[in-house]
Amino acid sequence: MTKKLIQYFQIKEHKTTIQTEVIAGITTFVAMAYILIVNPVILEESGMNYGAVFTATAVAALLATFFMGVWAKLPIALAPGMGLNAFFTYYVVLQLGYTWQFALTAILIEGILFILLSLFDIRESIINKMPATLKKAISAGIGLFIASIGLKNAHIIVADTSNLITLGDLSEPTALLASIGLIVTGIFLVRKVPAALLLGIIATTIIGLPLGVTMLPSSIVSLPPSIAPIFFHFDFTNFFTIDMLLIVFTFLLVDIFDTAGSLIAFAMRADLLDENGNFPHAKKALLCDAVGTTLGACLGTSTVTTFGESAAGMAAGGRTGLTALTTSACFFLALFFSPLILIVPSAATAPALVLVGLFMAVPIKDIPFDDYSEAIPAFLTITMMPFASSIADGIGFGILSYFLLKLIGGAEKRKELNVMIVVVALLFLIKYLFL
Incomplete structure (x- = not known):
């Protein structure tokens, strides 16, 4: 069995081990397990059943991540995405007044369109035609975005009426625990302790017990709630409407x-x-993402997407699909051991997210900051992701500025444009001006 795993996932070729991959998969799961609570909380406000959404979230993540690991063989996990679930509830349902069944129908259409776009290599082309500088900026921007999520989850950074955000009260138990966890995990990394991020999360969770942040569960095992109240609940009565078109387009673009x-x-x-x-595995990865979205809609949850917290597993050494397969297995266990798994507080995963942000920001050193036609788009990409709380908007600002600066930068600069950049820039322009 071990030999088959090594051969199938090309463990030796990727210079990793089964133990490293398994630890990386667990690390990814622990970093993203919050979605099992947060997604049901958000979708419940649209009128959906909390317990059913919990089960749908876990099963959708389980299946999509399984496909990513076994078929695409990549160390990437998927689950219902943050931001898109908020758009689902707060805009489509609560602001426009449509039912959650209507919103799920839009997700289903989006997923089917994604499958077609992936089969015809349109999404793959977007990835491979992205300028090298923007690729590096995207990595750095996502690093800052992930770090900002960690800092906010830890209450180290909090909302402020005058400055939008400010430093929180570091004596408050959650912020204090996260700060201790950051130091502990940092020591593990400096000392090159294997599985430093996962050990940091476990150690911080234990330290949280006397601080009253980590709460022991009353039980360990529980059966998952029924998915029946939301399974295959679609509403096609408003299929041919402008609102449906705009909502599907927005879901698609983001x-x-x-x-x-x-x-x-x-x-x-x-x-x-x-x-x-270029990313030779892009087509399979994108198809897994598209299938995940479609399955998620059928199960009864918002758009399934690639999770940024996958970077935590990669930072722990994950390089193959065995990492994703392990994460998928963790989601399966979560269906039955959710009380035990969910005792890990956000303050314990926050240090890992902050340090993953550091790892993701490394490519920033290779950005040519002496060329302003490259530096300005890169800087906007990097800064807009955490400030706008959106990876898509960071890319949008980066591509729009890249297109405009190259267009007016002279004949030599215009040669660096390609059809993909022009089309994507126009799409974002339409989105910002008219949607």
């Missing part, structure tokens, strides 16, 4: 560039780009 940005960053982090800077 998810395309969220996924493209994440895959570019992960490919760079795991050294999966070829000598031409």
Whole structure:
């Protein structure tokens, strides 16, 4: 069995081990397990059943990540995405007044369109035609975005009426625990302790017990709630409406560039780009993402997408699909051991996310900051991701500025444009001006 795993996932060729891959998969799961709670909380506000959404979230993540690991053989996990679930609830349902069944129908259409776009290599072309500088900036921007999520989850950074964000109260238990965890995990990394991120999460969780942040569960095992209240609940009565068209287009645009940005960053982090800077595994990865979205809609959850927290597993050494397969197995266990798994507080995973942000930001050193036609788009990409809380908008600002600066930069600069950049820039222009 061990030999078959080594051969199938090309463990030796990727200079890793089964133990490293398994630890990396667990690390990814622990870093993203919050989605099992947060997604049901958000979708419940649209009128959906909390317990059913919990089960749908776990099963959708389980299946999509399994396909990514076994078929695409990549160390990338998928689950219902943050941001898109908020758009689902707060805009489509609560603001426009449509039912959650209508919103799920839009997700289904989006997933089917994604499958077609992936089969015809349109999404793959977007990734491979992205300029090298923007690829590096996307990786760095996602690093800052992930770090900002960690800092906010830890209450180290909090909302502020005058400055938008400010430093939180570091004596508050959650912020204090996260700060301790950051130091502990940093020591593990400096000392080159194997599985430093995972050990940091475990150690921080234990330290949280006397601080009252980590709460022991009353039980360990529980059966997953029924998925029946939301399974295959679609509403096609408003299929041929302008609202449906705009909602599907928005879901498409955001998810395309969220996924493209994440895959570019992960490919760079795991050294999966070829000598031409292309990502040869992009088509399979994108198809897994598209199938995940379609299955997620059928199960009853919002758009399934590539998760940024996959970078935590890569930072722990994950390089093959065995990492994703392990994460998938963890989601399966979560269906039955959710009380035990979910005792890990956000303050314990926050240090890992902050340090993963450091790892993701490494390519910034290779950006040519002496060429302003490259530096300005890169800088906007990097800064807009955490400030706008959106990978897609970071890419949008980067591509739009890249297109405009190259266009007016003279004949030599215009030669660096390609059809993909022009088309994508126009799509983002339409989105920002009219949607």
